Amino acid sequence: MKFSQRLYQKVLPIWESNHNHPFVKGMGNGTLEKDKFRFYMIQDYLYLIEYAKVFALGAVKATDLHTMGKFAALLNSTLNEEMELHRQYAKKFGITTEELEEAKPSPTTLAYTHYMLHVSQNGTLAELVSALLPCMWSYWEIGKELKKIEGASEHEFYGEWISMYSSDEFGQLATWCIELIDELSDGKPESELVKLEEIFLNTTRFEYMFWDMAYHEMMWPTNE
Numbered sequence: 001m002k003f004s005q006r007l008y009q010k011v012l013p014i015w016e017s018n019h020n021h022p023f024v025k026g027m028g029n030g031t032l033e034k035d036k037f038r039f040y041m042i043q044d045y046l047y048l049i050e051y052a053k054v055f056a057l058g059a060v061k062a063t064d065l066h067t068m069g070k071f072a073a074l075l076n077s078t079l080n081e082e083m084e085l086h087r088q089y090a091k092k093f094g095i096t097t098e099e100l101e102e103a104k105p106s107p108t109t110l111a112y113t114h115y116m117l118h119v120s121q122n123g124t125l126a127e128l129v130s131a132l133l134p135c136m137w138s139y140w141e142i143g144k145e146l147k148k149i150e151g152a153s154e155h156e157f158y159g160e161w162i163s164m165y166s167s168d169e170f171g172q173l174a175t176w177c178i179e180l181i182d183e184l185s186d187g188k189p190e191s192e193l194v195k196l197e198e199i200f201l202n203t204t205r206f207e208y209m210f211w212d213m214a215y216h217e218m219m220w221p222t223n224e
Contacts, residue, residue: 002182003181003182003185003186003193003196004178004179004181004182006193006197007130007133007181007196007197007200010197010200010201011134011200011201011204014201014204014205014207014208015138015141015204017208018138018142018207018208018211019141019142019145021208021211021212021215022215023036023040023211023212023214023215024142024146024211027146027152027155027158027161027162028145028146028149028152028158028162029149029152030151030152030155030157030158032158034093034157035217036214036215036217037093037157037158037214038093038094038095039214039217040214041086041089041090041093041095042090042095042099042100042103043103043105043106043108043109043210043213043214044086045083045086045087045090045100045103046103046104046105046109046113047105047109047112047113047210048078048082048083048086049083050113050116050117051078051113051116051132051135052075052078052079052083053117053120054116054117054120054128054131054132055071055072055074055075055078055132056071056075057117057120057121057128058071058074058120058125058128058129058132059071059072059075061124061125061128062125063125067125067180070176074173085164086100087100089160089161092157093157104219106213106218106219106220107213107218107219107220108206108209108210108212108213108218109210109213111206112203112206112209112210115131115202115203115206116131116132116203116206119131119199120132123199124184125184126181126184126185126188126192126196127195127196127199129177129180129181129184130181130196130197130199130200130203131199131200131202131203132177132203133177133178133181133200133203134200134203134204134206134207135203135207136170136173136174136177137174137177137178138204138207139165139170139174140165140166140170140171140174142165143161143162143163143164143165143166143167143170144166144171146162146166147162147163147166153166181196
């Protein structure tokens with residue numbers, strides 16, 4: 001069994017919870033409140049900034065030019081294409097570029113990105129890929145499932161999100177990362193595989209927490 005299949009089986013209950021989360025289901029059936037998605041868009045923008053840094057670290061830690069170039073391309077497309085699309089999409093929800101740039105991360109966004117960057121800076125390339133993969137892989141899975149719902153990909157507000165993450169282009173990126181973790185884990189001792197599995201599990205847990213954070217619009221506790 002490939003290591004990616006082992007990872008998939010490990011986190012399947014959490015991924016099923018993601019698919020059944022009211023935020024995700026609300027995108028699919030079009031009932032999600034716009035204010036919740038607006039909150040999500042701002043936090044996701046802040047997340048993407050830190051996620052791009054993981055790609056930069058991937059290029060640093062890569063040991064061959066092909067992998068280095070792939071991470072560099074992901075960094076470039078995230079910074080110069082995906083984030084611009086994000087800014088344009090945000091305008092549908094009345095979010096200005098200034099609001100995005102001045103926004104503060106929620107506790108969940110902060111914890112998730114700090115953990116991911118900690119692993120990426122201090123660990124191996126395999127550990128870095130284990131940390132970044134759940135976001136890419138689970139979004140692809142969610143996008144594909146939501147696209148099966150009649151009319152979902154044409155929804156005025158959520159259709160663009162569904163189309164983006166169910167696309168063949170995004171699927172190719174996810175597939176490359178899945179194949180890379182299989183390549184990097186091949187021949188590793190069980191002790192290292194267990195560590196990679198734990199990292200993958202942790203960022204998968206953070207993915208669920210991110211959906212939950214967005215649905216409840218959770219920021220820092222306040223007495224105001």
